[in-house]
Amino acid sequence: MLTSLAARVALSAAATETGHAPLADFHQWWKEQRAADDSASRVIPFADLRMWSFRPDTGDLVHDTGRFFTVEGLRVRRPGWPVPHWSQPIIHQPEVGILGILAKEFDGVLHFLMQAKTEPGNIAGPQLSPTVQATRSNYTRVHRGNPVPYVEYFRNAARHRVLADVRQSEQGSWFYRKRNRNMVVEVTEDVELLDGFRWVPLGQLHRLLAEDDLVNMDSRTVLACLPFPFAGADGGSHRPADTAVLGWITEARTRHELLAERVPLREVTGWRHEPDRITHESGAFFDVMAVAFQGRGREIAAWTQPMVRPHGTGVSAFLVRRTGDGVQVLASTRVEAGSADVLELGPTAQGTPENYAALPDDARPPLLDAILGAPAERVLFDTVMSEEGGRFFHARTRYLIVEAGPDGGPEDTADLRWIPLEELTDLARHSFYVNVDARTLMVCLQSVYGPDRAV
């Protein structure tokens, strides 16, 4: 028996299209949005940044107002890890932004208000984004731009029905303890439909996930926080994680040591500062660089900003298996330099194959090669999607869901454990348990193991 909310989410997940939102209409609308997009991004030298500069004392890359974010240094120690210490540039953005999706029933089916939005780092025009995607500097209008549409629904959420509201981390390799508030707010009142926005049922969003670079990262992380009733879940969308699972996480957070200290960017070693990039001596990992962006329909029309440009396409993959009472994923304990609390649960394997040439052999995720070599019939999901285009330039990850073989896959280890999807869904209701790549995969899992499909 599903709870009433879980049943409504299930109904929306079953709807690839509705009378209000035919699939063909979406594709037509999307074609128009792409055609209307005249935005342009251009890589520039740091010297051409406007309102951004390197501070003479620290070398940090900062905005003149002190707001938005800064690029600083991070000195990291991980005793016992193949690379026991290093330093690196990192984005520090202490403000908690809002990633919000508005929900509303049309003809009895929940639809979600999505936006066609082009970000400076996007690889090919607009991506399908949440209703609101705003830093506190944005929505309090530090940059004197236009007001952020729909943001008041989220700032005054208690007046409506809150379906999800949790601060979640983002990429811990590039962000220092970044967290955004992930919200889904359901309204019953009429909502004005602005240009560039569209109501989409969940099943249609799931269908669109299979297209490369279409559903943006912020949409994915918010949708992962929905109370989603996976196939085979008996009690609804989530059930409290088993004490053994919580104890496993506690043990791992005690065993792994992460000592990360913010330092001036000029104290980072092993990185070269060039006119148009800060780059690792090995050529691996990522660059800090700068972009000039000319957008349409944004709060302000044009700006320049620093960004992080990763080298190579990432891979994030969950190994999954079906059991008598539902689906399990093999979660890993994932320590990242910018983690708020040592580690979060991550995909079975997560990494950028190109980087491992610059790292010791034992830094390679143990199951990465086995997953990449799985036979096609066990690959349930395989799409390349983009990471957040507001901070990352052409950052793409190949998301894979791969079914374990008939032997049920590997055994649990100290850093890998099979976890039922309903428990992972409950953990994602709390901060800092499920990392951003695993949250993207949770939405992919929704599209594979939706409630309308038989296990």
Next chain:
Amino acid sequence: MLTSLAARVALSAAATETGHAPLADFHQWWKEQRAADDSASRVIPFADLRMWSFRPDTGDLVHDTGRFFTVEGLRVRRPGWPVPHWSQPIIHQPEVGILGILAKEFDGVLHFLMQAKTEPGNIAGPQLSPTVQATRSNYTRVHRGNPVPYVEYFRNAARHRVLADVRQSEQGSWFYRKRNRNMVVEVTEDVELLDGFRWVPLGQLHRLLAEDDLVNMDSRTVLACLPFPFAGADGGSHRPADTAVLGWITEARTRHELLAERVPLREVTGWRHEPDRITHESGAFFDVMAVAFQGRGREIAAWTQPMVRPHGTGVSAFLVRRTGDGVQVLASTRVEAGSADVLELGPTAQGTPENYAALPDDARPPLLDAILGAPAERVLFDTVMSEEGGRFFHARTRYLIVEAGPDGGPEDTADLRWIPLEELTDLARHSFYVNVDARTLMVCLQSVYGPDRAV
């Protein structure tokens, strides 16, 4: 229907005594433990500390090994709060220690292995302590003392049945982001009973809670993490917190701003450094001071150490009410300088009345006076207990549970909310949701609303 584990906890909670552990025997044993205790604490000037000194560069009070803990400075900004900025000494102890209670069935009833332990800060001899209470420096034997008894049960917990395992915070006004691992581990094998240890059923522990300064803080915080089936709870011990409750916490953690920065102790302003104490100019709050301790049956027999000595007895109180489906407490959002994540849920009112003379009127918890003035028939629990005697000298708190009046008590506000006990129990399975005073009160609530009592 209780789950099997919840039913076993309920059975133990119903047992004020068992054949294995008669109540009269406990009192006799306790009298002997007190009589045998020849430990002594003596307040000393800082100059008499051995292996501890003020670092010349920072003024921090540190151990020669760099381990255990340090007394440093903290500079705090809380925009919008009646005291918007201050600085203070704070204890920094980054190591995660173990607070562990061993559990075992005797004649079908769970008993818990408790220890009579005297700490340097205890006000009157031994208190009833967990099986293990050890910093990492302790159990890895930095001080070359005797091994910590029973600690291997917790370091290799996965070999046994783990009933609770969660890192929890401690006093955020005196500790910077302190966390200890709170564990309950059940064993089936024979366990050697060492001198000073005793098996006690949960109902007997609840009975002992009503005696001043008997059950120590570490025992209370660990027992609060048990899956306890409160009266009126239908599904067992815990159920996932409502999305509205989680959203309320998320909103509060976004609205309240806490900027706490570790600084050298010598940069703290408003505090006087005297030969035997560091004290606030107002005479309020707390002192940093030093103690020489001579104990018995400890890992090492005698040592000196710095401690925090609060002024005045604290008050921590939950307002409670009964509803159709269980008991609710009025929880507050409690921001403390050393909080790991802005705030945790605290008692309805928490504070030290003496301190409010030194603070603006609007810093006083809004319901403190109403609770202290409640008629006797609404006071369900009222005992003065000690805070952790390893770091705090003669620190005592009056713990109160007060029933709301026939009007059902105050309405929810932005910073106070009625929460069902089963949901609070689920939150306490995760780190940094329920603060240490509220956890003590949860154990007091176990003694008031145990599963054997009618609601």
